[in-house]
Amino acid sequence: MQTSLTFTQNADLPVILDRLERSYGRATRHKRDAMRQLIFMVVAQGAAPSVGLAVFDRLQAVYPSWARLRDAEPRDLEALFIGLPDREKKARAIPEILKAIEAEHGELDLDHLAEMSTDAARIWLAALPGVSLSVASAVLAFSTLERPSLAVDRENVRPMRRLGLCPQGTPLSAVPREVMEGAPADWSGAQMASLSHGLGRLAATVCQRGKPACQRCPLMTLCPSSGHVAEVLAFPSAEARQAWAAKRSA
Ligand code: SF4
Known part of the structure; x- marks a missing residue:
């Protein structure tokens, strides 16, 4: 081999x-854990970096726990997402992603990815609703997991x-x-x-x-x-x- x-x-x-x-x-890496990086990537996708960061900070201030974000009403999230592309779609997707993680993993975190191979972790992430292979790769590369995964x-x-x-x-x-x-x-x-x-x-x-x-x-x-x-x-x-x-x- x-x-x-x-x-x-x-x-x-x-x-x-x-x-x-x-x-x-060099790429700026914010050292977010995988869950924070995933939600950030979904929020910021397609937006200017400064706008994506500002909206993500606002989201965290209003929803300080994943459980509260899981239970958020899409219309309330959409109101926070002003300035983002596809904000209606993102507002619907984020609670669905969190529900799917909880259903699959039993917890509202992605700690189990650290035990998986990079390929298996990428496939697991990309199976979540609304998460593309590109976003999955970026989560693995840019989070504290620091996997050699190319985001394309x-x-x-x-x-x-x-x-x-x-x-x-x-x-x-x-x-x-x-x-x-x-x-x-x-x-x-x-x-x-x-x-x-x-x-x-x-x-x-x-x-x-x-x-x-x-x-x-x-x-x-x-x-x-x-x-x-x-x-x-x-x-x-x-x-x-x-x-x-x-x-x-x-
Ligand atoms: S095709 Fe693109 S990558 Fe190749 S030399 Fe031109 S600009 Fe550079």
Whole structure:
């Protein structure tokens, strides 16, 4: 198994992480426990970080225990969620998530995740109502669990695909595993979180939808898509990858 892991490692990933950290800094980790991180992620998803944090603080002030939040009326939560996208959906989802955790685990906490493998914990979290695989991965990476779990969403997946970090056609749900298999086996949760954070910043600033601004990209010399900026890029084509590999080995 070790042989296979070594064989599939992507030598560019440490360089990619180093350049992303130099350009966009390291991921901020608030050291919340897994339950607080989960509820924070659901609340803040899609919102500006400052807005998400402010609403989460307000939520905690009004509902100081998980039991009270579990029993909250969705219409009362919705009133607290002003400024958030999908606030009606989030207001319905949060009590449902807490009820599901209690029903499955018997307690209003996520302490049992510490005893589970990262893959099993991700699957357990993603089975909760309204919790995506991306949110589940982020909970594992950014909470005190500090698991090496890559959070992938519809934005940061774009540079991953353009960089060729996963095979062409890989569905969103399979991208984290593909990328993580290429990462050094000893990468920490903090490093995986910084990779996810840096690729998110890259996607927002230079690797946008449509035509990316490759000339400003810190990863341009590592990217097989960088010579095709006139096209609307999804994946580098097989020809582009071959040409890129030949150029790099020349
Ligand atoms: S070089 Fe261009 S396509 Fe590649 S990651 Fe950077 S911005 Fe995206």
